[in-house]
Amino acid sequence: MAETPAGTSASTFPEPLLRLEGVHTHIGPYHILHGVYLEVPAGELTMLLGRNGAGKTTTLRTIMGLWQASSGSIRFDGREIAALPTPDIARAGIAYVPESMGIFSDLTVRENIVLAARSGPVDPARLDWMLGLFPALKRFWNLPAGHLSGGQKQMLAIARAIAEPRRLLLVDEPTKGLAPVMVRSMIEAFRALKAAGETILLVEQNFHAASQLGDNVIVMDDGLVVHSGAMRDLVADKALQQRLLGLSLDAHQ
Template sequence: MTEPLLQLTDVHTHIGPYHILQGVTCDIPTGSLTMLLGRNGAGKTTTLRTIMGLWRASSGKIRFDGRDITTCSTPSIAQAGIAYVPESMAIFTDLTVRENIVLAARSGPVDSARLDWMLGLFPALKRFWNLPAGNLSGGQKQMLAIARAIAEPRRLLLVDEPTKGLAPVMVRSMIEAFRALKAAGETILLVEQNFYAASALGDNVLVMDDGRIVHSGAMSDLVADQVLQQRLLGLSLDAHQ
């Protein structure tokens, strides 16, 4: 079997006196979109931030593309090819859309073919190209945050709740954009609370509870099992249609 692109083994993370991750073990296969689901406070965001080195793992091991990155700095993890889109989006609202993209491409100007591809994913960004990013709607800001993450080729995208607070029409646009990213062969680990979006996108699923992975498998199997949905997440897909 092919070695996973990302592998967490018994990862623990403490934030101050709080023991947030309590032995997270999971694999992220290359070329897949893996959903990370769980109730509020389960440890999903902490998992992403620990992978990026923004919070340091207390113990355990994180391997990326065969390399141990557990103790690496965040800049070095980013340079290895991991991009992170936080829930806050972290765009520069006073800068134009174009300037946000330029700043994200640290190795030089964005290749014109890649820029055309990005703007094809998110057409709204082209319309607002020379306007301050602060003028964008919430959904458009989320699109810009993702576009910044892929301004340069990346090996892995970590995305935290991209559809949170978006209107249904924007959720559908986001789903289509992620489908296109999947079709392009991107490897994505995506935290999502919208189970409808998760079911539409996920190849694989990890479910967290109380700082641990309590379920892993094919997303299609979870979608087909309402009893399992209710037990793991306290919801069912029918309630989110």
Template sequence: MPEPILRLAGVHTHIGQYHILQGVDLAVPRGGLAVLLGRNGAGKTTTLRTIMGLWKASSGSIVFDGHDITKMATPDIARLGIAYVPESMAVFSDLTVRENLYLAARNGPLDEARVDWICRFFPALKKFWHYPAGNLSGGQKQMVAIARAIVEPRKLLLVDEPTKGLAPAIVQSLMAAFRELKDTSTSILLVEQNFNFVRTLGDTVGVMDDGHVVHTGAMAQLAGDEDLQQRLLGLSLDSHQ
């Protein structure tokens, strides 16, 4: 097995007086899609934000592509090739769709061929190309946020609840986009509640509970074992198709 592109070892994160992450161990396979599951409040979003340096790990280590990023500032982490799509989307509301993508193209003008590739999955972006992003629907803003993260090639995408608010047809387009990103050796760490979506896409899975990773393994193993689903998640993946 190749060395994972991202590895968390014994990561603790405190936010004020709250001890959120309590020794998280997690690996993201190089060129693969890792899924992070768990109940609300388990620590999934905190894990993504800690990787990105938005919240600092109290202890433990985070190593990305051979670099120890545990104490690095968020802009420096981004420059190494990590992009983050938060659940809140966080688009620039007063800027057009084009301007949102332009700001994310740090290495120069927009690559029109890559924009056309993105718009193949999200054709509404071209329709609203010159509209202020704040005027779009929640699902359309999610498209902008995801497009902004992939407007340039990245080594690793951290994506929090990408299907939230998206129509089923757009979810299918997003699934196709993630598959093609994997084919270009982009690694992905995905937090998601649409279990049918991740069951199809995921290579590996980690399940969190109360600030710990309580299970890691192949997604195919979890998807095929209803007893394991019930024990770890309190539900069956089949009930969320």
């Protein structure tokens, strides 16, 4: 059974920035999400974990409106967004970095960033901050993005998502297929984003990276949330890791 968030007094805990309640999603004839309940607190990094096919990517795409929820509620900053089109959800302050990254390979790094800033030129101070997070982008600023390595393309995809201030960043498997040195660079970049107060919902298959970054963790299985809590508690409980994920974090040290 999925864990439904317990009712608590608003005076005790702040309202989460994002809340899903009973969300079902169908893709054609397939019923993928079976009543998802989850919360993402503001200013924290929440990991979304689970075995392949658990429904993690579908959850992100449903939040973003790329796939329409069949039923249930998706509330962002107190506003119901389940029926909104994707452009309106983006304008509300949610950015999405898909596993495919979605960069323009024929355009330069600079042009990719410029296109991502829809409201005008990127603020110079923000641009300096972004290039501080991802120094490789500065080195390849005027090269076509298609010339970048896989890790550098991932960095560009994240930089595009934060070219303008966002309230929530959805990121799907940013370390997938990356060399260990690039994984370490990605971990450091997300630590810096956390330190800057960004709110992030992050799907990740590298459980070592997840343990290094997560404030909170949500685990899905077969289209349902089967566990939610503090990341440190999952890190400390190897039996729970085995039961929920089929392996322990130690296997990814």
